[in-house]
Amino acid sequence: MINITPPEFQNFSKYILKISGISLDKGKEYLIETRLNPLMEEKQCKNYNELLQASIKDNSIEKRIVDAISTNETYFFRDSxxxxxxxxxxxxxxxxxxxxxxxxxxxxxxxxxxxxxxxxxxxxxxxxxxxxxxxxxxxxxxxxxxxxxxxxxxxxxxxxxxxxxxxxxxxxxxxxxxxxxxxxxxxxxxxxxxxxxxxxxxxxxxxxxxxxxxxxxxxxxxxxxxxxxxxxxxxxxxxxxxxxxxxxxxxxxxxxxxxxxxxxxxxxxxxxxxxxxxxx
Ligand SMILES: C[S@@+](CC[C@H](N)C(=O)[O-])C[C@H]1O[C@@H](n2cnc3c(N)ncnc32)[C@H](O)[C@@H]1O
CATH class of the missing domain: 3.40.50.150 (Vaccinia Virus protein VP39)
Structure with missing residues (x-):
């Protein structure tokens, strides 16, 4: 798995905040790394800046990033x-x-x-x-x-x-x-x-x-x-x-x-x- 550097994390979390409102504070580096690793491999990106640039140019990658980062946890009759x-x-x-x-x-x-x-x-x-x-x-x-x-x-x-x-x-x-x-x-x-x-x-x-x-x-x-x-x-x-x-x-x-x-x-x-x- 490719690790995210502090400047990359700063840029990436700013980008995610802008496109979805989701705020990723320091300490959430693992979340980006684990959830975006499959997309990084698929798109053959060597680092997170490459993925960020690809996403800015290609709306379908942006959608995949939102899908991966958003926490979809839910269940029937949650909290009853x-x-x-x-x-x-x-x-x-x-x-x-x-x-x-x-x-x-x-x-x-x-x-x-x-x-x-x-x-x-x-x-x-x-x-x-x-x-x-x-x-x-x-x-x-x-x-x-x-x-x-x-x-x-x-x-x-x-x-x-x-x-x-x-x-x-x-x-x-x-x-x-x-x-x-x-x-x-x-x-x-x-x-x-x-x-x-x-x-x-x-x-x-x-x-x-x-x-x-x-x-x-x-x-x-x-x-x-x-x-x-x-x-x-x-x-x-x-x-x-x-x-x-x-x-x-x-x-x-x-x-x-x-x-x-x-x-x-x-x-x-x-x-x-x-x-x-x-x-x-
Ligand atoms: C944890 S789930 C909650 C689902 C359900 N409301 C429940 O309580 O079981 C949060 C959902 O919010 C969506 N979400 C996150 N940011 C959003 C945004 N800016 N606009 C609309 N939906 C968003 C996510 O995609 C995710 O499906």
Whole structure:
């Protein structure tokens, strides 16, 4: 494996910060070395400056670098409490509010828009889709729109395809839901169309403006902001506030906090879960 020199690390981490917002502090040299070594060999680069120059010229190499550096760790029903929160509080509350608001227009379906802002390989959004499904909402009465975005092309491709190996389905997914919502596909499992069709996926870098997204009733932005610099986190939460419905719900990772990054949201507690709503 080729070692990265201190000046190369400085240049490379600056570049990664610029293209993805991911902040690699000193001490993370091993991360670049281990994750980019296969690409270095494939592209026959003798040092990290060569790979950096190649990436600046060739967008496909840049994409491969982002795929390799971003940590895609995720699993079905991760941390469980956000999904209990959805089932017992968030979805019933939204339905309640929207039913009252649409009293005059009983024939039009109630629309609920959810966004998973760093959805990785799809386990998060399919867990949300299964949570909606388990509530047996009458499809004629509800229009559920789930959007999953991520910076990684490889992650979005897997999410879109909805195919998981036996280790992935063994993490967090109860046996009864595996049988109910997945079809065996060789030695893998593929999400059934009834769940797949509830979600849309799209590549999106959270550093870019959030134009054209519209307003969401629910936003999950979990376990991604921890990789960003404080400045970028502040910017991110400001943009999220701009696309959350005034009565909407923001859910962040269980080890994350908004305390130092934004005062636009009010933390609220329901059983074991914390969620955030816009300050009025
Ligand atoms: C650790 S995963 C979290 C997945 C899921 N939200 C969860 O909690 O299980 C973090 C994801 O953030 C994505 N990511 C990193 N930087 C990003 C950026 N600038 N814009 C969008 N997604 C990004 C990574 O590709 C990765 O899939």
């Amino acid at each position: 409490s956000p999904f209990e929160l959805l089932q017992h509080k968030v979805i019933p509350d939204i339905i309640d509010q929207k039913s009252k608001a649409s009293n005059l227009n009983v024939n039009s379906p109630i629309r609920i828009r959810h966004w998973s802002a760093a959805n990785s390989t799809g386990q998060e959004i399919y867990s949300i889709a299964m949570t909606f499904k388990e509530l047996f909402l009458d499809p004629k009465k509800y229009n559920i729109q789930l959007l999953g975005t991520d910076i990684s092309d490889a992650a979005i491709a897997q999410a879109s395809y909805g195919k998981y190996n036996k280790f992935e389905v063994a993490r967090g997914l109860p046996e009864n839901k595996l049988k109910k919502y997945f079809n065996p596909d060789g030695d893998h499992w593929r999400i059934k169309d009834e769940i797949r069709s509830m979600a849309m996926f799209r590549k999106m870098n959270l550093m870019e403006p959030f134009s054209g997204l519209g307003k969401f009733d629910i936003i999950f932005c979990r376990n991604v902001a921890i990789y960003f610099t404080p400045d970028f986190r502040k910017e991110l939460y400001k943009k999220i506030a701009g696309c959350l419905d005034p009565n909407g719900y923001l859910i962040i990772g269980s080890t994350e906090s908004l305390v130092n990054d934004t005062d636009l949201f009010e933390p609220k507690k329901y059983l074991k879960s914390i969620f955030y709503q816009l300050k009025s």
